[in-house]
Amino acid sequence: MAATRKDEISAILKEQIKGFHYDLEMEEVGVVVEVGDGIARVFGLQGAMAAEIVEFPNDVYGLVLNLEEESVGIALFGGSEYVQEGDEVRRTGRVRETVVGEELLGRVVDPLGRPKDGKGPITSTKTRKAEIKAPGVVERQPVNTPLQTGLKSIDALTPIGRGQRELIIGDRRTGKTAIALDTIINQAGKGVTCVYVAIGQKTSTIARVVDTLERHGAMAYTIVVTAEADDPTPMQYLAPYAGCAMAEYFTYKGEDAFVVYDDLSKHAVAYREMSLLLRRPPGREAYPGDIFYTHSRLLERAVRLSDEHGGGSLTAFPIIETKAGDITSYIPTNVISITDGQIYLESDLFNQGFRPAINVGISVSRVGGAAQIKAMKQIAGDLRLKLSQYRELEAFAEFSADLDEESKAQLARGDRLMEVLKQNQYMPMPVEEQVVSLYVGVENHLADVDVSEVRRFIEEWLRFLHSEHEEIFDELRGGKEFTDSIETQLEKAVSEFKERFGG
Ligand SMILES: Nc1ncnc2c1ncn2[C@@H]1O[C@H](COP(=O)(O)OP(=O)(O)O)[C@@H](O)[C@H]1O
Numbered sequence: 021m022a023a024t025r026k027d028e029i030s031a032i033l034k035e036q037i038k039g040f041h042y043d044l045e046m047e048e049v050g051v052v053v054e055v056g057d058g059i060a061r062v063f064g065l066q067g068a069m070a071a072e073i074v075e076f077p078n079d080v081y082g083l084v085l086n087l088e089e090e091s092v093g094i095a096l097f098g099g100s101e102y103v104q105e106g107d108e109v110r111r112t113g114r115v116r117e118t119v120v121g122e123e124l125l126g127r128v129v130d131p132l133g134r135p136k137d138g139k140g141p142i143t144s145t146k147t148r149k150a151e152i153k154a155p156g157v158v159e160r161q162p163v164n165t166p167l168q169t170g171l172k173s174i175d176a177l178t179p180i181g182r183g184q185r186e187l188i189i190g191d192r193r194t195g196k197t198a199i200a201l202d203t204i205i206n207q208a209g210k211g212v213t214c215v216y217v218a219i220g221q222k223t224s225t226i227a228r229v230v231d232t233l234e235r236h237g238a239m240a241y242t243i244v245v246t247a248e249a250d251d252p253t254p255m256q257y258l259a260p261y262a263g264c265a266m267a268e269y270f271t272y273k274g275e276d277a278f279v280v281y282d283d284l285s286k287h288a289v290a291y292r293e294m295s296l297l298l299r300r301p302p303g304r305e306a307y308p309g310d311i312f313y314t315h316s317r318l319l320e321r322a323v324r325l326s327d328e329h330g331g332g333s334l335t336a337f338p339i340i341e342t343k344a345g346d347i348t349s350y351i352p353t354n355v356i357s358i359t360d361g362q363i364y365l366e367s368d369l370f371n372q373g374f375r376p377a378i379n380v381g382i383s384v385s386r387v388g389g390a391a392q393i394k395a396m397k398q399i400a401g402d403l404r405l406k407l408s409q410y411r412e413l414e415a416f417a418e419f420s421a422d423l424d425e426e427s428k429a430q431l432a433r434g435d436r437l438m439e440v441l442k443q444n445q446y447m448p449m450p451v452e453e454q455v456v457s458l459y460v461g462v463e464n465h466l467a468d469v470d471v472s473e474v475r476r477f478i479e480e481w482l483r484f485l486h487s488e489h490e491e492i493f494d495e496l497r498g499g500k501e502f503t504d505s506i507e508t509q510l511e512k513a514v515s516e517f518k519e520r521f522g523g
């Protein structure tokens with residue numbers, strides 16, 4: 021029915037237009053033949069490029085998505101109620117682009133760079149293409165500088181390097197957003213500009229995020245890009261590309277940038293919805309066939325540029341929300357395969373109070389290790405070994421009543437190490453504090469501390485070092501090695517501290 025009508029209308033229009041300046045006009049201008057569900061079909065516009073922005077009357081804009089023989093499929097960026105059959109549509113010649121620049125820092129904007137925070141206009145006149153071809157091998161250099169998250173279990177066990185793509189994956193309410201926000205908060209004074217992209221979230225959730233970042237002074241170096249659940253799907257689709265472009269502006273100026281896509285599961289759903297409305301053939305799980313490419317070309321833009329290209333970096337944390345822990349469904353497996361590592365969050369751990377709820381046994385970072393500071397690298401090596409022994413024993417201990425003394429001691433140490441890895445939200449920790457916290461666990465100085473007392477012990481241990489032995493922190497800062505001298509000083513400090521802690 022709809023198709024016949026569309027054909028009829030095109031035929032009539034063609035007839036009417038015949039004899040006019042047909043060739044020239046139809047290149048640049050088109051006529052709406054059908055509109056609904058945020059999608060317009062347009063006759064004409066034969067010169068339009070894929071992904072070009074086109075203009076309707078009443079300041080409505082759309083994105084060219086389907087180039088077909090008879091018509092062009094266009095997704096509208098809102099305002100579809102103002103678009104009617106017979107309306108004229110004009111090319112803009114611009115492939116989708118967004119406003120970029122320092123002016124966006126501290127602001128909440130939509131994917132076209134328009135303000136959403138009521139704080140007045142954004143004065144930047146700089147724009148950047150929302151989509152670019154990812155840099156090639158010659159423009160890149162290996163990841164060699166850490167991006168500190170401030171979270172012990174990540175910085176020690178799945179360290180992130182500037183330029184890396186690390187996936188944060190887990191069910192809802194497992195602390196995925198919390199990890200991203202803590203990482204942003206931890207970038208204060210580190211010269212890393214942050215972009216938080218919220219896709220398909222509730223307005224109230226985003227307001228909480230912005231409030232959190234503001235309270236921790238992080239909005240000064242952060243841009244929040246949002247396309248909410250009730251925004252048109254093309255906006256939600258465009259959001260991560262636009263956020264990426266806003267971050268890239270800093271990268272290609274030779275600076276360091278960090279972008280969070282929260283989350284790509286909702287992004288995939290928005291793209292599926294849009295594609296179904298455009299009547300593209302659905303594939304696996306009804307997602308369009310190019311969904312993998314949609315995500316890979318976004319994530320490939322994470323980069324550490326070579327010095328000849330300015331040496332800037334773009335680190336990306338895509339987030340994926342799983343259902344009932346299923347990481348084998350289509351979108352999770354896709355994104356797992358196009359990232360340099362994954363941080364797996366689990367509801368069970370979260371509910372047991374092990375937070376951040378990271379499964380440290382299966383989480384990986386394939387490139388960040390090269391970027392760890394030396395002292396952390398040394399401690400982390402020991403930590404990884406002790407934790408894997410602990411996990412093996414734990415599984416074994418379930419079936420055996422009497423364990424030998426050594427195994428019992430290893431289990432006890434593991435229990436305490438797990439306590440040391442726990443960390444409250446909004447309390448990112450500088451790397452030198454992480455090193456001395458993990459040190460007491462790895463070196464078994466917690467053996468005589470009750471598990472329930474471990475967190476208090478660590479807090480007071482850090483306070484003690486700051487007041488009595490700041491020189492140890494001074495030595496550890498700045499990427500220094502974990503020397504015998506530091507170890508001797510630490511050993512002395514531990515005995516000193518333990519006398520006080522016990523008494
Ligand atoms: N390390 C943590 N310690 C305590 N509470 C946390 C921690 N991480 C997250 N939370 C809390 O758990 C809830 C879910 O976290 P959130 O990051 O929103 O989860 P997700 O993004 O996975 O849905 C929030 O209320 C958050 O404040």
Ligand SMILES: [Mg+2]
Pocket residue numbers: 196197198282
């Ligand atoms: Mg979240």
